[in-house]
Amino acid sequence: MNQRFANLFNLTEEEAIALLDTPPERLAEDDSRYVAAAHLVNFKSDRAIAALMRAVENADPALDNRIARRKSVESLGRLQASQALPVIRTCLADEDCYTVENAVWAIGEIGTQNLEILEEIARLLEKPGQTYRVIIQTLAKLDYKQATQRIDRFAESEDEPTASAAI
Numbered sequence: 455m456n457q458r459f460a461n462l463f464n465l466t467e468e469e470a471i472a473l474l475d476t477p478p479e480r481l482a483e484d485d486s487r488y489v490a491a492a493h494l495v496n497f498k499s500d501r502a503i504a505a506l507m508r509a510v511e512n513a514d515p516a517l518d519n520r521i522a523r524r525k526s527v528e529s530l531g532r533l534q535a536s537q538a539l540p541v542i543r544t545c546l547a548d549e550d551c552y553t554v555e556n557a558v559w560a561i562g563e564i565g566t567q568n569l570e571i572l573e574e575i576a577r578l579l580e581k582p583g584q585t586y587r588v589i590i591q592t593l594a595k596l597d598y599k600q601a602t603q604r605i606d607r608f609a610e611s612e613d614e615p616t617a618s619a620a621i
Contacts, residue, residue, distance in 0.1 A: 465490065467497040471505040474526070478518050487522035495529040503535045510541050524556045531560025539564060539571070546574050554578065555585040562592035569600075576601035579608070586611070590619040 465473070473481075473490035481487070491509055494502045509526035512519055527545055530538040542564075545557035558575055566572065576593060578584050579601065586608055593601045608620035 465493050467494070467499065467502055470494050470497075471501060474505050474509050474522070478514070478516060487518065488525050491522050491525035491529050494526075495532045498533050498535075503530065503533060503538060506530050506533075506535070507538050507541045510538070510545065520550055520553065524550075524553050527553065527556040527560050531556070531563035534564050536564050539566060539568075543571055543574070546571075546578065551583050551585065555588050558585075558588050558592050562588075562595050566596065572596060572598040573600070576604055579604045587613070587616045587619045590616065594619070 470490040470493045473485055474487050474494065476485070476487070478487070487509070491506060494506055506526040506529050510523055510530070512523060523545075527542055530542060539561065542557050542560050545553050548554050548557070558578065561571065561575065572593065575589060576598060578589050579586060590605050590608060593605065605620050608616050611617040611620065
């Protein structure tokens with residue numbers, strides 16, 4: 455990974471982990487758990503991955519936590535942290551469609567041939583309000599042929615990026 459922007463946020467790995475682990479009510483005004491989660495993508499260490507996984511497991515519904523959680527899922531995907539698959543998988547059932555989208559994308563980045571996970575992703579095609587384009591692209595990337603018929607119906611979608619992904 456290009457390290458040109460590795461210290462864009464002027465945080466060390468330890469500082470980013472500490473910030474991500476800080477309860478929202480104890481954060482200083484200028485602190486951001488989202489920034490910490492984004493910055494940890496620069497550190498493929500067990501400590502960074504564990505901190506990101508802890509952030510994903512924090513289901514506090516407050517907006518600041520939801521966005522830090524989404525970014526943590528994304529960072530785990532960028533790090534291709536296969537050990538995080540079980541934690542990311544739990545996000546497929548989340549009520550927040552953006553968390554679901556990030557989880558699907560992250561699973562696609564990490565890669566899996568686990569048929570249960572792939573079927574769970576495919577079932578999201580039947581759930582209203584999802585980002586179907588990302589779901590379709592991930593299922594295609596992971597070569598999950600059992601979803602082909604479910605994907606085909608999106609070829610006529612009014613949403614052009616979704617229709618294009620389904621073709």
